Amino acid sequence: MKSFFDKTGKMALGSRLRMLTARFTDDATEIYKLYDLPLSPKWFPVLFILIEDTEKTITEIAEEIGHSQPSVTKIIKEMAAAGLVASNLKSADKRTNVVKLSEKGQQLSEKLKVQLVDVEAAVETLTSEARHNLWEAIAEWEFLLDHKSLLRRVNEEKKLRESKDVRIVEYEAKYQSAFKALNEEWISTYFTMEAADYKALDNPKTYILDRGGKIFVALYKDEPVGVCALIKMDDPDYDFEMAKMAVSPKAQGKNIGWLLGNAIVKATKELGGKKLYLESNTLLKPAISLYHKLGFKKVVSRATPYARANIQMELVLDN
Template identity: 60%
Template sequence: MDFFRKTGKVAIGSRLRMLTDKVTEDGAEIYKLYDIDMQPKWFPVFYSLSQGEDQTITAIARAIGHSHPSVSKIISEMIDKGYVEEKKDQTDGRRTLVTLSKKGKIIAAKIEDQLIDVNAAVEELSAQATNDLWQAIEEWEFLLEHKSLLKRVMEKKKERNSELVNIVEFEPQYQEVFKALNEEWISIHFEMEESDYKALDHPQEYILGRGGFILVALYEGEPLGVCAMIKMTDSEYDFELAKMAVSPKAQGKNIGFLLASAAIEKVKSMGAKKIYLESNTVLKPAINLYHKLGFEKVVGKPTPYTRCNIQMELKLA
């Protein structure tokens, strides 16, 4: 097992597969030991049917946690072997039920001794082991049901990428990228409007000079994300979160969340109580981000943008 000592836990799938293959190989030989002609993969389906109740393939699949196609294939193989039969449901002719045949019932009775001995062997193995594998499997299944390995890896990837992101204050050298990133996403989904050009062409006059600020996300030193906080006057809101854009090549690196979070923390330190934003529901990743940040939908405020179909606010106090 030198390979697994070198790779560590990243090879968990391969190691579990090897263990499964070993147990399955022994399982096939155990059936031969008891003179039972059965494939190990059939056992969950066979056992479910041996409990005496006729079932649909869907019900079997649900009971044993397998997919419908895999159960359907196993049923076909067991029909060919003569262990199960299919019949129409007498109360609902549209449903097909699966049941053990006479031959299958003989096997069900014959297999009882095998199950007793296998259970005793597994109990003995568990007693000799330092860790309880059965309990560990149950715990892992529960945890993975709550959050899959894929999702956990995605989160770790974001965390690692986040360490490469540096949020800095706007400087004149970033004006071109500030406009370019915003113009890119707006032009893909909508059309640039007069208010866009005002803010993007003249950030000093329309944002910075009025008490707002712009943040830039540098990923490994390259500016790939921007967002602005525009100071609001004559309003119940202190700032508007606006002009947030992330380069397509930086998607999935958590830059949008890091930018918005940094902007929110900055206005908090300035004493802000409420933040406002405008967006469009076609921008699902953005809307999901705003909800994650704690924004809630509001209505009724006039907007200069024809593309706006949702308004949201974040209460800081």
């Protein structure tokens, strides 16, 4: 019969690590008894630091062992109740409160040092019997998770999976109402609709398509949930403007903005454009982050028909 972890696989990594931690903790409790040490396993990090350094503040201990300050404070109180530490002492310069081992704690630390020699030898033996070095693997995983958390990795996989149900198609007349509604939704949420908005949204064919631009529509399971326009500019510095990007709140988190942005960049290149321009507002942090991810850089402010625009950006294309 398959075990629980055979059935779940790696998705239960956290549960398996907790069980392994519990096994080590239970053994640690018995090991302390073996050496006649009245200690709780959770005290060890604090005790070890105080053995290494004669006195420390709670903040210093918390930072060094990677615990929260409230957690360390609780441990210190428990150790003080056991007579192992003296707390709320003044440092040598009288400026901060510090914690240090009591006389009882110092005596106990000498016995602990003997135990640690045996524990380290036992762990080395266990490591030599294993095919994989757990200690080194943990360090590697910690490094990788510091760089990118598991939450972020899962979110990326979620976006990737859901984006497979997204299709980017070119605008057709049947999408005109969605083009307008999606833009009205986000603009009205943060700002006020302006005359320039209605000009483009009410007449996309005349204002955008007939002038050499394009509009892309994101379909999620065949429902229009995102739009973005590529507007031909009559400007000495820029060929096209990326504008009117909107994604329905119910479809956010599916990489749709990224897919639309890439469709715009690709179309700009295909049309021979060298520089792509956009306007936005710094309140829209996810949008600004997306533009940076696409390669846009902030430029000096230019004249704009939109009262809400407070940032202009450009993307220089390498065709």
